[in-house]
Amino acid sequence: MNTIGKEYIEPKEEYYAGKIADRFIQTLAKYYRSEKVKRMFHPKMHALLKAEFIVEASLPPHLKEGIFAEGKTYDAWVRFSNAKRKATKDKKKDLRGMALKLVGVEGKKLLEKEKDANTQDFLLVTSKTLQTASVKDFQRSIEALLGGFIKLFFYAITHPAVIVRSIKMISKCSNLLETSFYSMSPYKYGEGKAVKYAAFPQKKTTSSFPKDPSDDFLKERLISDLEEQEYSFDFMVQFQTDAQKMPIENPTVKWTSPFEKVATIKIKKQVFNSKAQESYGExxxxxxxHCIEAHRPLGGANRARKTVYEAIARFRRGQNHVENLAEPKSMVSFNEVN
Ligand code: HEM
Incomplete structure (x- = not known):
């Protein structure tokens, strides 16, 4: 019987995570021989936006944990992206990303080399679930995906459920400011409690899908919408209330407990598309x-991400000669016209 908030580590997970990282680095080295290296996934950045992360002032005791212990406003960056490996046209089905970086978060951070950083990140996408259950399964699916047509074909006929789940993860998006985002994987929420995160847009009306969409219409909509006014998302947590039906270790399973609001992400009215700001976001x-202990990532997918994201970011920044970048200590302002 599983216990709420408890992890169950499978054998050889580190080995599979290492193989994933190696494979991604080989792929990036091949893709970007002479160009600047982009992200392995989520390479197409629609925008890096300035935001405020406003923790609710009077949360009930069960929600008062970590950064949510008291009402407070943090400055934050929001990076919106398309997930596909190669930058794609926005009209295509895809998984979209919303990566949040809160600046000014006190307390020791989990990455040894960045333990004094004052950032806390939350990574969300437009799917509630991942396509594979374990790190080993994830590694197999990546080998198939990156291993050429024949490997992918044999993988598809032997793993039809993974293929169906992968197809269900992607969708069309007409406006990022009207889209819901989810963490897919779980996180600690203080001692002995686990949650998944979500961000729900406060703007309920749905923009229609453009009749003749440009390749970058999602960014164009962000530019025109945010020139006019601010937009907000409710930041939610969903507790693990049943350790068997809502497992920590299998992110293919959708949790069914209610979402509870803990904060507001306020994306300010702004002009954001300067070259300098884009390059900073890249x-x-x-x-x-990038996290305090109270919100430690849980489960195999998250454990693998520790190895993988660190290795990829190091490689990408090394190739692009920006290896000495530290986590931001404060928000930076950019000239809007350069
Ligand atoms: C389980 C839930 C997951 C979520 C919600 C998620 C979300 C995201 C998001 C939003 C980004 C873009 C971050 C940015 O804007 O810089 C990203 C990047 C990435 N993700 Fe995930 N991801 C998940 C699982 C995984 C797993 C299991 C792996 C592989 C082990 C993975 C590998 C990557 C890689 C390699 C990048 C690019 C990192 C870089 O180049 O710096 N992701 N992910």
Whole structure:
């Protein structure tokens, strides 16, 4: 019988995580021989936006944990992205990412080399679930995906459920400011409690899908919407209330407990598309392990991400000669016209 909030580590997980990292680095080295190296997934950045992360002032005791212990406003960056490996046209089905970086978060951080950083990241996507249950399964699916047509074909006929789940994860998106995002994987929420995260847009009306969409219409909509006014998302937590039906170790399973609001993400009215701000966004590193202990990432997918994101960010920044970038200590302002 599983216990709430408890992890169950499978044998050889580190080995599989290492293989995933090696495979990604080989792939990036091949893709970007002479160009600047982009992210392995989520390479297409729609925007890096300035935001405020406003923790609710009077949360009930069960929600008062970690950064949510008291009402407070943090400055934050929000990076919106398309997940596909190669930058794709926005009209295509895809998984979209919302990566949040809160700046000014006190307390020791989990990554040994960045324990004094004052950032806390939350990584969310437009799917509630991942396609594979374990790190080993994830590694197999990555080998198939990156291993050429024949490997992918044999994988598809022997693992139809993974293929179906992968297809269900992607969807069309007409406006990022009207889209819901989910963490897929679980996180600690103080001692002996686990949650998944979500961000729900406060704007309920749905933009229609453009009749003749440009390749970058999601960014164009962000530019025009945010020139006019601010937009907000409710940041939610969903507790693990049943350790068997809502497992920590299998992110293919959708949790069914209610979402509870703990904060507001307020994306300010802004002009954001300067070259300098875009380049800053490209160079930032988001990982769920930029984190305090109270919100420690849980489960195999998250444990693998510790190895993988760190290795990839190091490789990407090394190739692009920006290896000395530290986590931001404060928000930076950019000239809007450069
Ligand atoms: C389980 C839930 C997951 C979520 C919610 C998630 C979400 C994201 C997001 C939002 C980004 C873009 C971050 C940015 O804007 O910089 C990202 C990047 C990435 N993800 Fe995930 N991801 C998940 C699982 C995984 C897993 C299991 C792996 C592989 C082990 C993985 C590998 C990567 C890689 C390699 C990148 C690019 C990192 C970089 O180049 O710096 N992700 N992910």
């Amino acid at each position: 160079n930032l590193s988001f990982t769920p392990w």
